[in-house]
Amino acid sequence: MTGNSKNNGVTISNNFVEGQTNWSPSCDSYHYWGVYLTGAQDTITFKNNYIHHTQGRSPKLGGNAVVHIVNNLWSDNVGHALEGEAAYALLEGNVFRNVKATIQQYTGYIWAPTADDTSCQSALGRSCIRNIYESSPAIASNNNQPIAKVGKGAASAAQPTTIGNLGNTAGNTLQ
Secondary structure: OOOOOOOEEEEEEEEEEEEOOOOOOOOOEEEOOEEOOOOOOOOEEEEEEEEEOOOOOOOOOOOOOEEEEOOOOOEEEEEOOOOOOOOOOEEOOOEEEEEEEEEEEOOOOEOOOOOEEHHHHHHHHHEEOOOEEEEOOOOOOOOOHHHHHHHHHHOOOOOHHOOOHHHOOOOEEEE
């Protein structure tokens, strides 16, 4: 999606990533390459997107990208939602609904609070907002470096209880 070159200040917002396809690699109608964010040292905000009916790499992160993943809804994912290496991911206010594996093969740094988290206060100027997992395994944070990398330029984050309707309101359909 963002290519392999450096992209700064990219926002991917208000999209419906519809993974339903007749050409899936497992012949089950679930698309595998949902979103690819691996540009060299990208800075990306991925916000208010509805990711539906996928089986993996939605998104795949890499290239030492700094990605703020905020207020998205993943629904009906038979594989894994996130994957990647050498990236910094801050996840806030997201909902994972019926996602078999929220994360797989991720070797980068990730911060994904399951409760509102004051450890973000100094870097973001506010607390981090929790993520919700409905019939989906929680993502374990492994390092708080993404908080400082995203920093004061972080997008605003709403409580995840307010985004459950994204499936009806997300704008552009990406297939």
